[in-house]
Amino acid sequence: MKMENVILVFMKDWREIRRNWQIILPVVTIPIVFSVFLPLVTLLIPYLAGTSMSATQGFESLINNLPSQVQLEMAEMTEQQRTIYMIALYFFAPFFLIIPLMASSVLASDSFAGEKERKTIEALLATPISDSELFLGKTMVSFVPAMAVTTLAFALYSVIVNAISFSVFGGRMLLPNLVWLLLIFGVAPTIALAGIGLTVIISARVKGAREAQQISALLLIPIFILLFGQASGAVVLGPLVVMALIGLFVVIDALVIYLGVRLFHREEILSRLA
Amino acid sequence: MPSTPAIETIGLAKRFNSFTAVNDLTFKVSEGEVFGLLGPNGAGKTTTIRMLACLIPPSNGSASVAGYDIAKDASKVRENVGVLTENPSLYERLTAYENMEFFAQAYGLADQSKRNARIRELLEFFDLWSRRSDRVVTFSKGMKQKLAIARALIHNPHIIFLDEPTAGLDPESAKSIRDLVERLSQQEKHTFLLCTHRLEDAERLCRRMIIINKGRGVAVGTIEELRNRVERGHVIEIALKEVDRKVVETVKRLNHILNVDTNCSSGLMRISVEDHDSVTPEVVRSVVNAGGQVLSVNVLRPSLEEAYLKLVKKEEGRGQLV
Incomplete structure (x- = not known):
């Protein structure tokens, strides 16, 4: 496998994507909604409401499942601080796993299915670029922008959280912390890669990008389970859980890439299309 | 590059579920030859090209391109064809x-200066150099077609598959494509597999051709051979000042005459013969001797279009002819 061919496919697709607002718009707006608008609305309510707010009642079971060290730390906090702490560090964490998956699903769905729709696939498949180079190039063009927007979203989110925590916690900045760093640079890329790999495999097997996107949306279900699991206190994204998730998704990634390279046969793409 | 044949198919077939797109197709193309793949829409021309370009696998049969087996050496085939x-x-x-740059790199043109020179050469040839920085979406259909042909030639392949190359082109551009194909095949020994239903292109460019219909080979050969398949013999058309009964009877009595048709109002006499070379002088002499005043003499052959239509029609009702 030649890496220059993988990069060639990546660069070609990236040039196209940059000029396609139908793709750029959802890839940029979803992270902004999750990292700026939702947190602003959710965090500003307890911030403006002051100490009278008692939103932590809804998080009781989550708090009870937190590591004892965190519980001890929280015991010394005011009601407002506890609310902001819970929302900023725990409630929003799963959203940052949705961002790379949703952004990459738009890009990955377009990979082969988009080329089929635009009738550009034949000339690409006629080149001597190997199947694995094509697969990895298409995977990379979804992964890099998805991780770029996730990192950017995290940076924006950190600014908002820190701006609020700075005044509420007397100069303390909550982000970044170890769990969030592991989440953004450990779980997010591995989960994105797994999602992208699967979506690219699906994209090569369906007729259009919309069809691929609809099927790949199913990949969000485990993340929503995690979101509701954490909100209900059944799961807490603490360091151990995050490390376990990284380990799990590294294995899934290896499996998906192995399967993707093995299952991806260009000759099947046009056969299915015909 | 391995020696001839440049392309060879043996019993090539492609099925999509229960639909057979190509069935038992066998032909050979020599190096430097322009070979036509003729047939109506849905005949299986594009499917054949897709199989030979290793874009889809055949269901049956085998084929080699540039000496490489399409099933075993697909990567080598792709490197060698445009x-x-x-x-x-x-x-x-x-x-x-x-x-152009993307495809140049994809086909392995690593040296940037050589790549740039090649792209410039092709874009200038196709009058697209001044529009090189414009997005393709702004191009007309003809410009896109020219750019697509330029792309097919980017790595200077020895074997080139052209699927309807002059579709959407104005007469001048179509002629320049035909001239290019002619030059590349004659001077540089490039092999072309030309898939078309424009018989004008086939007639002008192809040394030999195969007519396919409903996925099956109907006939293969030179234009002359295809004409002979549909009509044995020729028609001598003589324009007379006046069609005289005596003249007609005289001609009918000659040897090797298959049929004589006359049209008194236009003064035309159509004489079907087996071999016009040996018979025409004798026929003209007899007409003159019988008192006929000859205005012109023409030997009529079925055009490629007539031959094509008859062969396709004939095949509709019966088996393979190849």
Whole structure:
């Protein structure tokens, strides 16, 4: 496998994507909604409401499942601080796993299915670029922008959280912390890669990008389970859980890439299309 | 590059579920030959090209391109062929130059100066150099077609598959494509597999051709051979000042005359013969001796179009002819 061919496919697709607002718009707006608008609305309510707010009642079971060290730390906090702490560090964490998956699903769905729709696939498949180079190039063009927007979203989110925590916690900045760093640079890329790999495999097997996107949306279900699991206190994204998730998704990634390279046969793409 | 045949198919077939797109197709193309793949829409021409370009696998049979087996050495086949696909297959959000550069690199043109020179040469040839920085989406259908042909030639392949190369082109551009194909095949010994239903292109360019219909080979050969398949013999058309009964009877009595038709109002006499070379002088002499005043003499052959239509029609009702 030649890496220059993988990069060639990546660069070609990236040039196209940059000029396609139908793709750029959802890839940029979803992270902004999750990292700026939702947190602003959710965090500003307890911030403006002051100490009278008692939103932590809804998080009781989550708090009870937190590591004892965190519980001890929280015991010394005011009601407002506890609310902001819970929302900023725990409630929003799963959203940052949705961002790379949703952004990459738009890009990955377009990979082969988009080329089929635009009738550009034949000339690409006629080149001597190997199947694995094509697969990895298409995977990379979804992964890099998805991780770029996730990192950017995290940076924006950190600014908002820190701006609020700075005044509420007397100069303390909550982000970044170890769990969030592991989440953004450990779980997010591995989960994105797994999602992208699967979506690219699906994209090569369906007729259009919309069809691929609809099927790949199913990949969000485990993340929503995690979101509701954490909100209900059944799961807490603490360091151990995050490390376990990284380990799990590294294995899934290896499996998906192995399967993707093995299952991806260009000759099947046009056969299915015909 | 391995020696001839440049392309060879043996019993090539492609089925999509219960539909058979190509069935038992056998032909050979020599190096430097322009070989035509003729047939109506849906005949299986594009499917054949897709199989030979290793875009889809055959269901049955085998084929080699540039000496490489399409099933075992697909990568080598792809390196050695240039393909103009049915659709221009261009990235419309990229510029003409970006399209060319991507495909140049994809086909292994690593040296940037050589790559740039090749792209410039082709874009200038197709009058697209001044539009190189424009996105393809702004191009006309003809410009896209020219750019797609330029892309097929980017790595200077010895074997080129052209699927409807002059579709959408104005007469001048179509002629320049035909001239290019002619030059590349004659001077540089490039082999072309030309898939078309424009018989004008086939007649002008192809040394030999195969007519396919409903996925099956109907006939293969030179234009002359295809004409002979539909009509044995020729028609001598003599224009007379006046068609006289005596003249007609005299001609009918000659040897090797198959049939005589006359049209008194136009003064035309059509004489069917087996071999016009030996019979025409004798026929003309007899007409003159019988008192006929000859205005002109023409030997009529079925055109490729007539031959094509008859062969396709004939095949509709019966088996394979090849």
